[in-house]
Amino acid sequence: MEKRVTFASWTIGILFAVPQLLLIFTFFYWPAGQAVYWSLTLQQPWGGGNIWVGLDNFRSILANADYWNSITASLVFAGISTGLAMFIALVLAALTDRQLAGSRLYRVVLIWPYGIAAPALAMAFRFILAPEAGFLAVVNKGWPGFWDPGLDGADAMASIIIAFSWKYVGYNFIFFLAAFQAIPRSLIEAAAMDGSGVIRRFWDIQFPLITPTIFFLLVINITESFQDSFGIVDIMTSGGPANATNLMVYKIYSDGFKGLDYSGAAAQSIILMVLIVLLTIVQFRFIERRVHYR
Amino acid sequence: MASIAIRDVKKNYAKTQVVHGVDLDFASGEFVVILGPSGCGKSTLLRMIAGLEEISGGTIAIDGTVVNKLEPRQRGCAMVFQNYALYPHMSVAQNIGYSLKVAGVPAGERNQRIQAVARMLELEHLLERKPMALSGGQRQRVAMGRAMIREPKVFLFDEPLSNLDAKLRVQMRSEIRKLHRRLNATSVFVTHDQVEAMTLADRLVVMNGGRVEQVGTPGEIYTRPASRFVATFVGAPAMNILEGTVERDGLSLLGGSRRLATARVGLPVGTKVAMGIRPEAVRLVAPETAGALKATVDLVEELGAGRVIYVDLDGAPFSVMTSEAVHPEPGSTVGLKISPDDMHFFSSETGTRLDVFKASVPEPAL
Amino acid sequence: MVERTPILNFFTHLILFIGFVFCIAPFVVVAIAASHNLKDVNDVPMSLLPGSDFWVNIKTAWTTADLGPKLLNSFIVAAGVAAGKVIISALTAFAIVYFRFPGRIFIFWLIFVTLMLPLEVRIVPTYAVVANVLAPYQAILDATGLSWLIEKVSGVQVSLNLGLLNSYTGLILPLVATATGTFLYRQFFLTVPDELTEAARMDGAGPLRFFIDVLLPLSRNNMAALGTIMFLWAWNQYLWPLLITTDQSHAMAVTELKSLIPNVGGTPEWHIAMAGTLIVMLPPLIVVVFMQRWLVRGLIATEK
Numbered sequence: 001m002e003k004r005v006t007f008a009s010w011t012i013g014i015l016f017a018v019p020q021l022l023l024i025f026t027f028f029y030w031p032a033g034q035a036v037y038w039s040l041t042l043q044q045p046w047g048g049g050n051i052w053v054g055l056d057n058f059r060s061i062l063a064n065a066d067y068w069n070s071i072t073a074s075l076v077f078a079g080i081s082t083g084l085a086m087f088i089a090l091v092l093a094a095l096t097d098r099q100l101a102g103s104r105l106y107r108v109v110l111i112w113p114y115g116i117a118a119p120a121l122a123m124a125f126r127f128i129l130a131p132e133a134g135f136l137a138v139v140n141k142g143w144p145g146f147w148d149p150g151l152d153g154a155d156a157m158a159s160i161i162i163a164f165s166w167k168y169v170g171y172n173f174i175f176f177l178a179a180f181q182a183i184p185r186s187l188i189e190a191a192a193m194d195g196s197g198v199i200r201r202f203w204d205i206q207f208p209l210i211t212p213t214i215f216f217l218l219v220i221n222i223t224e225s226f227q228d229s230f231g232i233v234d235i236m237t238s239g240g241p242a243n244a245t246n247l248m249v250y251k252i253y254s255d256g257f258k259g260l261d262y263s264g265a266a267a268q269s270i271i272l273m274v275l276i277v278l279l280t281i282v283q284f285r286f287i288e289r290r291v292h293y294r
Numbered sequence: 295m296a297s298i299a300i301r302d303v304k305k306n307y308a309k310t311q312v313v314h315g316v317d318l319d320f321a322s323g324e325f326v327v328i329l330g331p332s333g334c335g336k337s338t339l340l341r342m343i344a345g346l347e348e349i350s351g352g353t354i355a356i357d358g359t360v361v362n363k364l365e366p367r368q369r370g371c372a373m374v375f376q377n378y379a380l381y382p383h384m385s386v387a388q389n390i391g392y393s394l395k396v397a398g399v400p401a402g403e404r405n406q407r408i409q410a411v412a413r414m415l416e417l418e419h420l421l422e423r424k425p426m427a428l429s430g431g432q433r434q435r436v437a438m439g440r441a442m443i444r445e446p447k448v449f450l451f452d453e454p455l456s457n458l459d460a461k462l463r464v465q466m467r468s469e470i471r472k473l474h475r476r477l478n479a480t481s482v483f484v485t486h487d488q489v490e491a492m493t494l495a496d497r498l499v500v501m502n503g504g505r506v507e508q509v510g511t512p513g514e515i516y517t518r519p520a521s522r523f524v525a526t527f528v529g530a531p532a533m534n535i536l537e538g539t540v541e542r543d544g545l546s547l548l549g550g551s552r553r554l555a556t557a558r559v560g561l562p563v564g565t566k567v568a569m570g571i572r573p574e575a576v577r578l579v580a581p582e583t584a585g586a587l588k589a590t591v592d593l594v595e596e597l598g599a600g601r602v603i604y605v606d607l608d609g610a611p612f613s614v615m616t617s618e619a620v621h622p623e624p625g626s627t628v629g630l631k632i633s634p635d636d637m638h639f640f641s642s643e644t645g646t647r648l649d650v651f652k653a654s655v656p657e658p659a660l
Numbered sequence: 661m662v663e664r665t666p667i668l669n670f671f672t673h674l675i676l677f678i679g680f681v682f683c684i685a686p687f688v689v690v691a692i693a694a695s696h697n698l699k700d701v702n703d704v705p706m707s708l709l710p711g712s713d714f715w716v717n718i719k720t721a722w723t724t725a726d727l728g729p730k731l732l733n734s735f736i737v738a739a740g741v742a743a744g745k746v747i748i749s750a751l752t753a754f755a756i757v758y759f760r761f762p763g764r765i766f767i768f769w770l771i772f773v774t775l776m777l778p779l780e781v782r783i784v785p786t787y788a789v790v791a792n793v794l795a796p797y798q799a800i801l802d803a804t805g806l807s808w809l810i811e812k813v814s815g816v817q818v819s820l821n822l823g824l825l826n827s828y829t830g831l832i833l834p835l836v837a838t839a840t841g842t843f844l845y846r847q848f849f850l851t852v853p854d855e856l857t858e859a860a861r862m863d864g865a866g867p868l869r870f871f872i873d874v875l876l877p878l879s880r881n882n883m884a885a886l887g888t889i890m891f892l893w894a895w896n897q898y899l900w901p902l903l904i905t906t907d908q909s910h911a912m913a914v915t916e917l918k919s920l921i922p923n924v925g926g927t928p929e930w931h932i933a934m935a936g937t938l939i940v941m942l943p944p945l946i947v948v949v950f951m952q953r954w955l956v957r958g959l960i961a962t963e964k
């Protein structure tokens with residue numbers, strides 16, 4: 001879309017864009033370019049600048065089992081938590097949209113989790129899911145060793161998935177509810193006049209009409225699961241046990257800032273960027289086709 | 295007060311030309327109405343005068359100064375928009391006074407002038423309201439006030455009344471007329487409503503397809519339309535047009551199926567013409583009347599003061615407006631009497647008016 | 661609509677109620693745990709009746725993690741990011757929508773791309789830039805030979821250095837450098853009627869006046885929405901402040917949580933940890949509750 005009416009003095013126009021351009025150049029494009037440079041070079045331990053190593057950094061990362069483990073963990077985390085958060089939110093939003101008594105209350109409260117910082121909710125869940133205090137301790141008492149995220153990788157993964165999903169149910173709920181409410185009432189009424197019941201209407205009318213929202217949330221949830229997970233992992237598991245929850249961003253952080261391997265971390269960043277961009281494109285190309293746009 | 299001279303003005307959007315060389319002169323203090331069908335380029339022309347649209351060719355001069363390259367604010371024009379374009383976040387007073395604020399007029403003087411304008415437009419009690427809380431007619435008046443306060447040399451109106459209901463439109467029409475008499479600023483008013491055009495204009499400009507068809511007083515346009523387009527566009531119901539050929543003692547109409555005996559038409563025998571006759575100039579007579587055209591009644595539209603009778607002339611639609619107390623039944627046959635003095639002739643090919651020499655001959659008794 | 665679906669209604673209420681419970685349970689558990697003493701909080705199962713030590717625990721957490729100055733830092737950074745976004749995005753969107761300069765489409769895409777890659781994934785090099793924000797410009801001067809030229813002409817060696825580690829600016833600016841708000845404004849500006857712009861021009865207003873007198877006041881709702889989500893987003897930042905604030909005086913509240921994780925060995929002090937968590941999550945929760953309308957609107961508008 002374009003405006004028909006514009007101002008002629010375009011030199012002034014450019015000035016308005018300058019602050020943002022400076023910011024994104026300094027803090028986005030330069031660092032991104034820098035990341036590419038570092039990923040292709042190796043810093044010499046005794047100083048004296050970087051030496052060109054071509055794709056060596058990538059080769060050594062990709063040959064590393066730890067890295068593949070990190071990718072797998074990230075994908076498992078992204079897949080399960082996105083599915084969980086979206087499914088629960090969709091059900092809750094569809095039911096809230098029925099506008100029975102009390103739906104206002106749900107509308108207000110279900111949004112709260114989104115406001116909470118990932119590390120804060122991670123702290124809460126670390127306590128709630130703690131094996132020795134909290135509530136799962138009760139289960140552990142009757143069934144020793146049933147639950148211990150500190151020792152069992154699967155338990156740890158489940159913990160961070162629960163924490164992340166809890167926050168994003170709220171987020172997805174906002175969008176689903178808005179999408180449901182944007183469906184013209186007359187459409188629902190027309191379907192009711194055609195003799196279609198509540199559930200039938202959901203599948204025949206509401207669901208097809210909110211597919212763009214589903215698609216959109218899919219992209220956002222997966223992208224967020226790569227970044228917003230950092231705080232959760234850092235507080236709840238620190239990537240453990242035995243790297244079971246060492247998600248990609250967390251690994252970049254620990255390799256780069258704890259291990260001081262800038263080149264390796266930069267190469268990992270590049271791979272992550274490419275992965276996110278690819279996922280976005282794939283989702284646009286293959287899923288969007290099956291989406292009904294109004 | 296200012297005169298406006300428009301010389302061979304053209305407008306292109308990318309490749310399409312929408313205004314094709316317009317020449318017009320508006321005298322100082324004149325109220326000019328530009329009339330034309332939708333999409334004919336009247337808004338474009340007006341906006342070029344205002345400086346809201348680049349001029350692709352030709353020149354526009356206000357008071358002798360070519361303004362092609364001047365910004366709107368430097369041209370001394372004020373404009374009233376179709377949808378009023380009031381600033382929704384400002385009160386009525388702020389809306390009216392905004393141009394003075396931009397120009398740096400001190401608050402005291404600004405308030406005085408706002409008050410004066412509000413008094414003239416009877417908006418005094420609404421000055422603190424936001425546009426949202428106004429009726430259509432009140433918004434319209436605020437838009438007028440915003441234009442007036444700068445005491446501009448030229449007023450430009452782009453269909454300012456088209457969003458109002460019929461009654462309010464008539465009322466605002468007379469108010470605009472009164473205001474013009476009081477302020478006497480050159481005004482250019484764009485509309486596609488011919489009643490509005492006829493009642494408001496000192497001079498009327500009829501446009502079609504990016505060209506000027508005719509310029510004249512409303513009376514001239516009605517009585518001597520310069521083209522077939524103007525003839526059918528101005529007047530309601532529209533002028534009837536029948537294709538025909540000039541013969542020695544009359545006209546052969548509708549491919550020869552009808553003959554209209556008249557005295558000399560004043561055009562060379564054999565000329566192909568489009569003969570135009572206004573519905574209100576046709577008289578209904580008994581079908582057997584000598585010299586009358588016989589026609590079958592299709593439909594009668596009751597207007598209260600009179601009625602429009604739509605008839606069928608060998609398949610050609612034709613309408614008659616009468617104020618007499620006749621009520622022909624649909625399907626019945628009537629006679630149509632047409633006086634040669636009321637006929638208009640247009641070239642069949644170009645549509646331009648063919649001026650005829652009309653001797654004042656008595657109605658032939660055939 | 662007249663519709664009788666008692667069974668469906670029953671399940672609707674049931675499911676929504678379960679959802680509601682799962683949604684607020686963590687808040688309740690945190691609050692209750694924060695009110696117990698060391699022994700009660702480690703009871704299995706923990707009692708769901710509030711204990712009596714709430715204020716004591718809050719006080720302990722507050723002093724242990726030194727939360728006062730950190731909450732203030734969080735507030736400064738969050739407000740700074742929100743204000744920066746609200747202003748800079750409006751300026752940029754105005755440029756993109758209301759002017760036709762060469763390269764406009766290119767600039768549009770330059771900005772659009774930043775939406776795709778969040779700070780977290782390019783954290784390493786961004787850190788290096790913040791350590792000396794002028795490094796990119798020094799590099800450009802060096803590469804173009806300009807610094808050599810300047811040194812030759814004036815005898816001054818060009819060495820640009822401005823470190824932003826441990827500073828509010830360093831915390832705020834990189835968080836402002838994305839496109840989120842720009843597109844919110846863009847969408848809104850596109851809906852502003854053209855006639856309004858023309859009316860302003862007829863009234864004699866130039867671009868700057870139009871921007872300040874007409875466009876910004878009309879954008880108030882969008883500013884509130886954008887400000888709300890950006891405030892929350894910045895308050896909840898974790899990785900970035902963790903990296904660039906080595907000095908406690910600039911640390912933010914959320915990053916301080918880590919210092920409250922109970923030590924391994926000994927009885928874990930969960931009551932203190934939960935009290936601290938409660939303090940840290942409270943300000944954004946208040947914003948969510950009171951600014952809910954804007955939050956919802958902002959989220960939906962920015963992501964389109």
Ligand SMILES: Nc1ncnc2c1ncn2[C@@H]1O[C@H](COP(=O)(O)OP(=O)(O)OP(=O)(O)O)[C@@H](O)[C@H]1O
Pocket residue numbers: 004307310312330331332333334335336337338339486
């Ligand atoms: N930005 C544009 N790009 C291309 N063509 C345009 C543009 N603006 C207007 N036109 C065309 O120019 C012609 C004249 O438009 P204009 O708005 O002057 O018509 P108008 O006579 O005012 O009609 P209306 O009575 O409907 O307002 C139309 O055919 C329109 O399609």
Ligand SMILES: [Mg+2]
Pocket residue numbers: 336337338452
């Ligand atoms: Mg128009």
